[in-house]
Amino acid sequence: MTRAHPVSGQRRIAWLASYPRSGNTWTRLLLANFLSAAAEPVGINDIGSAMPSALYHGRPWFDSVAGISSSDCTEDEAESLRPAVVRFWAQETKRKATPLFCKSHEACRDTPAGEPLFPNDVTVGAVYLIRNPLDVAVSWAFYVGEEGFADSVAYLNARTSCIGGDGSHELRQRLFDWSGHVESWTGAPFPVLTVRYEDLLADTAGWLGRIASFLRLDGASDRRRLERAVAHSAFARLQENEDREGFHKNSPHSRTPFFRSGVAGDWRRHLSAAQVGDILAAHGATMARFGYSCRATG
Amino acid sequence: MTVLEVPFTVDADLDLDEAAAPWLRPGCADVVIRRGAVPESLPEVEHGGRFWSAAQGRFLVKAPHGLRILVEGGERVRYEAPGLAADEVRPFLQGSAWAALAYQRGLLCLHASAVVCADGVHAFTGASRDGKSTLAGALSMRGYPFFSDDVLTLATRRFGDEVRCCSHQDMKLHPDAVALLGARIQRPVGREAGDGKVYALPRQRWPHACASLKALYVLKREQRRALEQGPFTVERLSGVPALNALLRTVFRPKFAVAILGRGRLFQQLAALQPQIGVFRFHRPFVHEWFDRGVAHMAEALPAGPLPALDCA
Secondary structure, eight states: OOOOOOOBTTBOEEEEEESTTSSHHHHHHHHHHHHHOOSSOOOTTOHHHHSOEEETTBHHHHHHHHSSOGGGSOHHHHHHHHHHHHHHHHHHOOOOSSOEEEEEOSOSOBOTTSSBSSOGGGEEEEEEEEOOHHHHHHHHHHHHTOSSSHHHHHHHHOTTOEESOTTSSBOOEEOOOHHHHHHHHHTOSSOEEEEEHHHHHHTHHHHHHHHHHHTTOTTTTOHHHHHHHHHHTOHHHHHHHHHHHOOTTSOTTOSSOSSSOOOSOTHHHHOOHHHHHHHHHHHHHHHHHTTOOSSSOO | OOOOOOSSOEEESSOOOGGGGGGBOTTSOSEEEEEOOOOSSOSSOSEEOSSEEEETTEEEEEOGGGOEEEEETTTEEEEEOTTOOHHHHHHHIIIIIHHHHHHHTTOEEEEEEEEEETTEEEEEEOSTTSSHHHHHHHHGGGTOOEEESSEEEEOOSSOOSOOEEEOOOOOEEOHHHHHHHTOEEEEESSSOTTSSOEEEEOSEEOSSSEEEEEEEEEEEEEOHHHHHHSOOEEEEEOHHHHHHHHHHHBSSHHHHHHHHOHHHHHHHHHHHGGGSEEEEEEEEOSGGGHHHHHHHHHHHSOOOOSOOEEOO
């Protein structure tokens, strides 16, 4: 397995990247529980206190690091500044031993100023979560409180899809369509570990170990530590935690919990044949490349 | 209500927001703001780096399009803005640079928008785009004069019975908030009209720059489903949660730590906390629930004062 660069100098950022609703938050919780190695689980609203991390699209993070208000910049200006902001963050964050984890849903691409949005010189590597787009469409619809699934399917299929931006508490994030997103990350110019959400579900401890090993984290082969992190991040536990105290990452429009179902193959209960056909027509080739079909378990 | 004085005066060579008018004393001000040459970086930087840096009583802020602002000794502000108009400089000058200036003068800045009630100022804080300005703007339509937008400068270093707070920014709203409030637009913020915020007129505006701060409400964004299970709530905080809430309210907290020092910042917040009410306002962050949230907050606030300046 290819491994990420070792943490050294300014090369400190581990990107946790995915198309939205592909298991990114769950993976962050797995890593937070693995890194904290504590007897008690990390709360779903406390990931940041368990590991050095940031949301690359978060306005509070941008404003705090850059010292200017992103809302006083245009979206293009803020986007073009972000590589410099993450470099500054990498330089000023004191904790040196582990990577700094930076979550993103964006496609791996250039800023409007023509610079890579995910700068290679500060990157140790990226963990790229990929999930069957049929399930992504369903999960996204529930997340945004959509009544049907037509808009979500259209979203996955549009090259111009964005989230965040004006009127939102997140910076603009350009996604491309689902296939474009996958291709942008799997072709990134730094080490990338691609993890299928369905594989992570089936063998969570095994894949968490691979992620930890890829990122050169201490304890990557410590089975007990991995299994405890998995138990602490069990879906039922996350749902119970969300039910008790809410989850700040959930969409305000959602009528369902953020940790709603988590299963693979949920699309069979929700999508029409036409909607499945639309996704297959747009993404069949990329899906096949990663072992997805409408007949497969994923 | 007693009319209080601003903590320092300003002489600027560019137009500031209308709300900053009470701070202006051309020719004999405590702080002079001028266009001029600003270095790319500071020597012997003690804090910061690429975007902002602090060194020996000097503070450098960098913004898009080469804008650089140097704040020195709490008395001098110099900005270099190649090819930029005043409209493009002002948000950064009255935001980040203003905070550095206040910290250099030993004053605190809170990230909050506020209205005036019969007993004094009630302020709303939260993350960027949590609806601080929109809520204050909506309350100005219900008899609570708009006091300040985004940044609240606390005008006293030691907090006794009264915490004096001051405003210096006009109300800025995003297009969706303008539509929600039916607000009257004055002009775009920055040069790229249509891309983002606009200056908008609140229904009523408090005519003075300073007043006594009485309460701070942390806006808690709840999900629709949580609100379908229970009502809006205003929860009073005390002790450590209240202090934590205040800490999160500090505007440009890294600037405050770099200039004031962590110890002094905590000391000031600890002194502030018993002097004001600190609350958390749980409300949904969806447009169709907005009016109910405003009505709930209006019920929780003391009555509005009269007279205020009617802008409509």
